[in-house]
Amino acid sequence: MDFKDLIKQRRSIRKFTEQEIDKEDVVTLMRAALMSPSSKSTRGWEFVLVDDKAMLERLSQTREKGAELIAGAAMAIVVMANPEVSDVWVEDASIAALNIQLQAEDLGLGSCWVQVRNRFTADGVPTDDAIHELLGIPANLRVLNMVAVGYKAMERNPQNEDKLQWEKVHLGMYNAAQE
Numbered sequence: 001m002d003f004k005d006l007i008k009q010r011r012s013i014r015k016f017t018e019q020e021i022d023k024e025d026v027v028t029l030m031r032a033a034l035m036s037p038s039s040k041s042t043r044g045w046e047f048v049l050v051d052d053k054a055m056l057e058r059l060s061q062t063r064e065k066g067a068e069l070i071a072g073a074a075m076a077i078v079v080m081a082n083p084e085v086s087d088v089w090v091e092d093a094s095i096a097a098l099n100i101q102l103q104a105e106d107l108g109l110g111s112c113w114v115q116v117r118n119r120f121t122a123d124g125v126p127t128d129d130a131i132h133e134l135l136g137i138p139a140n141l142r143v144l145n146m147v148a149v150g151y152k153a154m155e156r157n158p159q160n161e162d163k164l165q166w167e168k169v170h171l172g173m174y175n176a177a178q179e
Helices: 003-009 023-034 053-059 068-072 089-106 127-135
Strands: 045-050 075-081 109-115 142-151
Touching: 003 089, 023 045, 023 075, 023 089, 045 053, 045 089, 053 068, 053 075, 053 127, 068 109, 068 142, 075 089, 089 109, 089 142, 127 142
Parallel strands: none
Antiparallel strands: 045 075, 075 142, 109 142
């Protein structure tokens, strides 16, 4: 599949089969993450791969809502970075997470971004803190998100190019076409 088709095909998948992900595919996913560009090549991101069903269930409860799908995934990749290494850790970790998702699609896997930063548990605890405690993550790392990954138990139509919002693209300066 060429990149144009990959971008069109990649959609958030929230239902997964029970099938485990092949170890070679896990290595390929992490290779894509570790090849991600980062500001000044600081590579301040780190990853925790979770495939234990009990821990996936616990991770699925670290947000008030929106993380339930983690329990049904074959794996969750917790994406974090060290703000002391890079002041743009959010951007660096975001690029790595997107590389994981694009690689997953290329491998025929589904994925879904589950936001962690600035989210809370049902008890009002920051999701980041809850995940730190569950996974023993060092205090200097901040968790950006979790990427749920697995074999697709649902299909979604590709992006519809007829619905692209070209009015949000501005040439030269904002609203230049309207002047």
